[in-house]
Amino acid sequence: MLFRRLSLELGAGEVCHVTGANGSGKTTLIRTLAGLSDPYAGEALCEGSVGLLNERIGLDPEQTLGGALDFWFALDGCSDRMAVLERLRLSELVDVPVRYLSTGQRKRAGLARLLGQKADIWLLDEPLSGLDTASQALVDELVTQHCAGGGIALIASHQALVVPDLRTLAIEDFVVPPEVLS
Amino acid sequence: MIARLLKRDLAQFFPFAGGANAGGGAGAALPVIFFVAVAMLYPFAVGPDVNTLARTGGGVVWIAALLAAILPLDRLVARDIELGHFDQLRLRGVTEEVMMAVRMLAHWISFGPPLIIAAFPAAALLQLEGPSLHLVLIGLLAGTPGLAAIGLIIAALTASLRAGAALSGLLLIPLALPILIFGAGALARQDQASIGFVAAISLGLVALAPFAAGAAIRAVR
Numbered sequence: 001m002l003f004r005r006l007s008l009e010l011g012a013g014e015v016c017h018v019t020g021a022n023g024s025g026k027t028t029l030i031r032t033l034a035g036l037s038d039p040y041a042g043e044a045l046c047e048g049s050v051g052l053l054n055e056r057i058g059l060d061p062e063q064t065l066g067g068a069l070d071f072w073f074a075l076d077g078c079s080d081r082m083a084v085l086e087r088l089r090l091s092e093l094v095d096v097p098v099r100y101l102s103t104g105q106r107k108r109a110g111l112a113r114l115l116g117q118k119a120d121i122w123l124l125d126e127p128l129s130g131l132d133t134a135s136q137a138l139v140d141e142l143v144t145q146h147c148a149g150g151g152i153a154l155i156a157s158h159q160a161l162v163v164p165d166l167r168t169l170a171i172e173d174f175v176v177p178p179e180v181l182s
Numbered sequence: 183m184i185a186r187l188l189k190r191d192l193a194q195f196f197p198f199a200g201g202a203n204a205g206g207g208a209g210a211a212l213p214v215i216f217f218v219a220v221a222m223l224y225p226f227a228v229g230p231d232v233n234t235l236a237r238t239g240g241g242v243v244w245i246a247a248l249l250a251a252i253l254p255l256d257r258l259v260a261r262d263i264e265l266g267h268f269d270q271l272r273l274r275g276v277t278e279e280v281m282m283a284v285r286m287l288a289h290w291i292s293f294g295p296p297l298i299i300a301a302f303p304a305a306a307l308l309q310l311e312g313p314s315l316h317l318v319l320i321g322l323l324a325g326t327p328g329l330a331a332i333g334l335i336i337a338a339l340t341a342s343l344r345a346g347a348a349l350s351g352l353l354l355i356p357l358a359l360p361i362l363i364f365g366a367g368a369l370a371r372q373d374q375a376s377i378g379f380v381a382a383i384s385l386g387l388v389a390l391a392p393f394a395a396g397a398a399i400r401a402v403r
Contacts, residue, residue: 035273036269036272055266056264056265057265074186075183075186113270119273
């Protein structure tokens with residue numbers, strides 16, 4: 001068990017920054033909210049489509065960036081492919097196989113996939129790690145815009161986020177004390 | 183949407199047909215080459231006696247097909263778990279059963295029909311002619327979907343294991359025994375009825391596999 005008595009409700013337009021040490025359960029919380037793992041007790045409810053960005057970006061390493069993204073764009077019915085690629089400064093990289101991308105470029109590719117999905121709820125697991133300063137600012141901007149449009153974002157990150165009306169959830173407050181586990 | 187998933191899965195197994203793929207090697211060709219290589223080596227090992235070859239050749243084709251079916255297993259499921267591909271599909275409301283059914287179909291297309299085509303040169307090397315060749319071909323047609331189904335279940339079950347690739351080969355062999363017994367048995371008795379059994383076993387496995395494999399990948403998530 002990682003944490004307990006954790007209760008959180010986010011409404012349209014809200015951003016929540018989840019903080020906590022390595023291994024404290026940020027990724028587990030996000031996977032639980034995405035419905036990919038079941039909570040031991042309690043429940044997670046999401047109303048609306050959910051977009052997930054974590055270290056597994058879901059793009060085939062053997063494919064070109066454009067080809068890999070097009071698979072998801074087609075599935076999600078994304079029509080503004082060019083705009084999304086421009087926004088994340090990936091236009092020049094469309095013909096490069098995903099396995100040749102650098103860490104930061106891969107992260108931006110994941111963000112492009114997320115942006116194309118047009119999901120109501122964004123669950124971002126360490127979206128800023130590996131990104132340069134300009135790209136970090138871009139993430140802040142994308143999140144701000146997403147929430148201004150009525151979207152919800154829950155972001156686990158060790159870096160500071162520059163987003164208006166940011167709520168914070170410190171997972172440490174809900175960690176199970178060791179004596180309970182023994 | 184199913185068509186898109188199938189197209190993408192097939193591009194994984196046929197890298198050269200995927201168009202956009204930069205490099206991936208001869209993934210799908212490997213089982214077929216392996217299959218023909220076994221058929222080619224066999225006459226060298228037992229001698230070129232026509233009667234011996236004609237009597238035992240059918241069984242060799244079946245063993246070669248079984249072993250060729252093992253080759254693609256290591257990247258059948260584990261890779262897409264690593265990539266987060268299944269997670270992303272799940273978020274879009276695709277169930278694990280659908281993902282696995284599509285994957286099974288793609289897996290079969292990538293090795294079943296190529297193997298049946300490769301059975302012609304293999305049969306020539308093993309002196310299989312006329313009714314025997316006919317039985318091998320319809321036997322493979324009936325049996326390879328079952329092999330694909332077993333392969334998928336095993337690949338899904340072993341996806342989270344480090345030694346999954348080696349283990350999946352060991353696991354497939356006993357599970358594939360019924361298909362082998364009836365498929366190769368049809369040749370010994372020159373009896374089409376056994377092929378019916380092979381088809382029935384395959385059908386049962388194909389119906390079961392998406393649920394078993396789906397449950398397996400849900401469990402490792």
